[in-house]
Amino acid sequence: MEFEPTKLDQDLKRALRREVPSADFAARVLAQAAALEKKVLAERTMIVLPVWRKPAAWAIAAGITLAAIIPAGVSEYRKSEERKAMQAGRQLALALNITRVQLQKTRERLQKASKQHAL
């Protein structure tokens, strides 16, 4: 039996007829498409979430707060140290003043004693 191109063509067309997938194939694809749509919608909703529900917003807020607190703390510490230095300075001045008065009194007593001794 000779296989003429036309006969082979016909046989191939018959052999390669389309086959149908399982009965629930379309339903499964539609369900998956719906799930995909839901996921996309959820992702879009995430974008319009309020600021306080986004972790990134919390991280940025924490960064800004730290950036504000640290220099303020440093400045406050410096002022406190300056206050302590001023107080120490005042105490030293007072002590020196007391010493000066005591020395003055001692010198006066010595001068008085030497005058009496000379007479």
Added chain:
Amino acid sequence: MFLSGTCILLLPSPVITIVTVDFPSLLTDNQAMVFSLALRFLRNREVAEELAQDVFLQLYQNLGRIESPAHGTWWLRRTVCHRSIDEVRKRKLRPSLGLESVPEPSVDSGMGDFFLSERLKRMVEALPEKAKAVVLLRYQEDLDPLEIAEVLDMPITTVKSHLHRSLTILRGRMKKQEVACGV
């Protein structure tokens, strides 16, 4: 609605035609085509259904770019061919036929026709991927060589060459089998 896309076609005449691409209709009209092409390449119904499902979901994600139902069919045919060829290369499938791929013989066809069809199917499945794609698009999808060239992104001369060589191979193998069987 989420399962459809709308496209406005501006024709040369002052008429504006609105074409609605409906995903469920595209799915219903093309499921057999997509599944059959995948099945011929992958030779496994489950794997073929999985790939066909992926292709339809890919279409769903690109529905906005589909201009008409005919464009949708063309897009599906092209995508399933390329995806199937990639899948076969990835899996390095050898020409073998699982029992699950053999359909039950139909009541009205004779047993001789059934066995001849099965032999031919097996021979087509054993062809190299590109040649197989050309033969499937020619005989399963009834496309002409120019359409096949567009779907597979290959020059028309290559399509004709694949077709000619594949038919010569198939004819030779059929003859060889007949001689071996003493027909």
